[in-house]
Amino acid sequence: MRKIGNNFLVSTIHPDGSGIKQLTNCNCNDAHLNWSPDGEHIVFTSSRMGFKDEAPLVGNPQPYGEIFVMDKGGSHVTQLTDDQWEDGAPSWMPRR
Numbered sequence: 001m002r003k004i005g006n007n008f009l010v011s012t013i014h015p016d017g018s019g020i021k022q023l024t025n026c027n028c029n030d031a032h033l034n035w036s037p038d039g040e041h042i043v044f045t046s047s048r049m050g051f052k053d054e055a056p057l058v059g060n061p062q063p064y065g066e067i068f069v070m071d072k073g074g075s076h077v078t079q080l081t082d083d084q085w086e087d088g089a090p091s092w093m094p095r096r
Contacts, residue, residue: 001031010044010074023074028065032089035072043069043090049079 002011002022008031010024024030026048033044047065067090070077081087 001033010042010070012072021074023070024077030068034091036092037094040072041069042072043067043080043092045088045090049082 001008002020003009004022007027008029009022009026010030010033011020011022013020023042024044024046026046028046028048030044030046030048033042035042044067045065046068048068049066065086066079066083067081067087068077068079080090
């Protein structure tokens with residue numbers, strides 16, 4: 001995750017600090033990312049769909065929004081959740 005202007009967007013970078021690549025581009029906050037165990041996908045939260053019903057109910061909305069997944073290169077972005085609450089901190093669970 002990297003702050004660009006007023007937004008937080010998903011980026012990748014090599015361990016030596018080279019090769020930074022911005023993977024998302026929206027007027028939103030993409031945050032709380034987590035790599036899949038196989039390293040092929042990234043799950044993250046995004047405010048790109050706007051705030052939901054939670055904002056007026058709690059008076060202190062979290063800027064997370066919905067959960068999305070994309071491939072490691074930033075393509076095939078797919079929305080996974082669509083509900084009235086702000087979803088945050090997604091993670092992966094091993095298959096059983």
